[in-house]
Amino acid sequence: MSKNLDGLPVVPKSCADCTIRETTVCGALHADRLDIVEKFKICDRIIPAHTQLYRAGEQLDEIYNLLSGWVALYRILESGKRQILRIERSGAFLGYQAELKEPLLHSAECITDVAVCVFPRRAFPELLERHPVLGKRLMGMMAHEVARGHDHLTNVGGRSGIERVAHFLLQFFPRHQYRQHALDGDMVALPLTQEMIGDALGLTPVHINRILRQLRERGLLVLHHKTLQLLDLEGLRRMTELSELDGAEP
């Protein structure tokens, strides 16, 4: 459990003690109505790094709230290639999809040790039915997911290798993520291998390596020993920003 770079796996005694509650679906509930999810939930579970939370094709009967740790969602192509769809952090809601009873469309692997809070899949629609606030919250989360997906697609489909990597890594600086000004010199733990970065961005690990060297040599950022250091935020931004408006013809 010592390798969890996200802090120690957190398994709160009760939902009231859950420190990340606000960032999850449960955050939609008033503190005095937590009994709703408390009764609904099956258990907490700690899952070791490098194991799968669930697999594509599987008929899962649980749904998860990610409490701590890092999880990669991915698909395997016919060629054997792996496409990482998202990297998830605490607060994420995992295993949910349009057709709850159908086999899963993607797999999830724990990158670090992970703590999840387990809900029954069967009864889930009923829970949403009974407590519309939860549905509303989940809806908001899904909408954000769609937007994040667009971002990822735009990155992979529209940018060069070095731009892709810069954009991808920038999203792991929390300050930047929350639209504050990240600071040059900021350091964050990043438990991803170069292969994973490649699988997320549609590039090979060797090329990721060469790109990381370029980014280092250009004084933009450094990734070493699972630690990411920001050197030149402005430079990175110039490389990866969307045009705010849709600048059509003059």
Next chain:
Amino acid sequence: MSKNLDGLPVVPKSCADCTIRETTVCGALHADRLDIVEKFKICDRIIPAHTQLYRAGEQLDEIYNLLSGWVALYRILESGKRQILRIERSGAFLGYQAELKEPLLHSAECITDVAVCVFPRRAFPELLERHPVLGKRLMGMMAHEVARGHDHLTNVGGRSGIERVAHFLLQFFPRHQYRQHALDGDMVALPLTQEMIGDALGLTPVHINRILRQLRERGLLVLHHKTLQLLDLEGLRRMTELSELDGAEP
């Protein structure tokens, strides 16, 4: 209006006459409760081909139900490149995003003449509040969107050019889309330019052209005069199928 390959623009007199109702958000309502959306909706609107429905950065105050025609959702990169995020057909719900009051994160352009049904943005949360069935339906649509997004990302990030194009085009055969066996020889109208296909797949139009020639020469499919003809479904599938299960180690 004659160039609409999707059929003539349909603007039903009332929601009860709406032939595509079942495929939209409104499909969640019983036929005898259509007054709900009927009262809520502002108007219908016909929009000519090659114009924008909305633009990234804009503060939109409407939301749309796409009644007929083809719409491309896209983003413009800093480089000027355009990434097409999705191609939408009738039934799609357009202009919705997590933060309704924030500027839009992507743009939408009408590929053909288009008919939309217009809802007020402001009052929309309240509508969902009052009629949870609509919320549930919308949630299902969003979940499908997420899955479609994963598909697109997997296609762009994980496959070679020819595989990408094959996969992309296959999705326009309705029978295939609905998981029936499309038939060799099937023909469908496809009002996309080669440039659009390229913008969706992260490839240049000239390369799309070369790939289409290959697909033709290999007897897989033909795209000519905005018409797509399927020649060898099995061959195409072999090229683009995901491994059903996540075939991990033996």
Next chain:
DNA sequence: CGTATCATTGACGTCGGTCAATTCGTGTGG
């Protein structure tokens, strides 16, 4: 310490991009 995984680097090949010219197709105006 021995082994496994990850990172790093070089040599070389290829897929897809760029530039540019030509053809095709459709719509327009005379």
Next chain:
DNA sequence: CCACACGAATTGACCGACGTCAATGATACG
């Protein structure tokens, strides 16, 4: 009805980003 214009499609020549193959180092773990 024909001439022209414009965007889309098509093709060739050339080049560069990225992939492949393979060898070597660095780290972590039992």
